[in-house]
Amino acid sequence: MTPITNVSLLSLGILTLMRFGLPCNTLGMNTVEPRLLNQNKQATVLQKMSKHWQFYLIVALPMLYFILFKYVPMYGVLLAFKRYRVSKGIWDSPWVGFYQFAKFFKNPSSMRIMYNTFLLSMYSLVASIPLAVILALALNETRSKGWKKSVQMITYAPYFISTVVLVAILMQFLDPALGFFNNIRTLMGKESVNYMGEAYLFKHIYVWSAIWKNTGYNAIIYLAALTGISPELYEAAKVDGVNKFQKIWYVDLPCISNTIVIMLIMNMGFVMSLGFEKAFLMQNPLNLEAAEIMSTYVYKMGLINSDFSYSTAIDMINSVINIILILTFNRLSKVYNKEGGLW
Secondary structure (H helix, E strand, O other): OOHHHHHHHHHHHHHHHHHOOOOHHHHOOOOOOOHHHHHHHHOOHHHHHHHOHHHHHHHHHHHHHHHHHHHHHHHHHHHHHEOOEOOOHHHHOOEOOOHHHHHHHHOOOHHHHHHHHHHHHHHHHHHHHHHHHHHHHHHHHOOOHHHHHHHHHHHHHHHHOOHHHHHHHHHHHOOOOOOHHHHHHHHOOOOOOOHHHOHHHHHHHHHHHHHHHHHHHHHHHHHHHHHOOOHHHHHHHHHOOOOHHHHHHHHHHHHHHHHHHHHHHHHHOOOOOOOHHHHHHHOOOOOHHHHOOHHHHHHHHHHHOOOHHHHHHHHHHHHHHHHHHHHHHHHHHHHHOOOOOOO
16 A cells, blocks of 8 residues: 555545544644644535525525425315405405315216316327327438427417417317318318317317327427437437338337327326316307316306306316326336325
């Protein structure tokens, strides 16, 4: 062992003893003030925050948002257990326990509304995630930069169309008299169809118009995951003589499988919180049987009928179901892959 190594080990031993509070004179040496070791202890929390205030500021802004707009409004959950009276306020309104929840489940339409919401959400998930993954894989295999950027621009652009404009476009294209599709049917000698008035067509129109709008944007996360795959894996696959489809199946998909699972779990947390605007704008008396979902029903009960307690109870049922779904699918992902899941 070299002298330098001996000195280093001796220094390390002395520092270790000082760290645990043992005096240096036990080794026959003079006590040395451990300023370097005590420097971090002497620094207070405020001093640390003032030193790195930029980072704390970045964290404070989203925390403030969640506190003000997510946690403070939770006080309103009390409405679900009360018969709210505006004159008495939230706290002084009479308690009714689980009456509002029982009222919803006794409603003959409750099961249909929950079924419509669940069906639309699951239909959207099952159709949208595979298409977004396929688009990302196709873009990842494209070697022409010009073609790749053109496809990205064309597929991303619909995402920036507002929901109101999208529904207006649908109504124009599907109009029974002047719509594009009905004009084609007329030229073919067939009768026009009121697409927006057919209840059985509502879910297909809702889901596939959303896929057209969001697929390009949803593909971004999978494309980013694909760019993070190690080039060594591709080189090894090339040496093994795999073709493009085999490379996608044995290299690309396994490497982004955790990303796919995480996106699925995160989306499961919004299954019963399906977007209000699009469903509400597409509703009419003819398709209401299939178009009425939880969010539109909450709007009608709360803001139109002014039954705030009832609407709060329905929205709370939404939240409970979403929590159960996200916990269940997170647990299932752990069974599939121990390193998968959100937590």
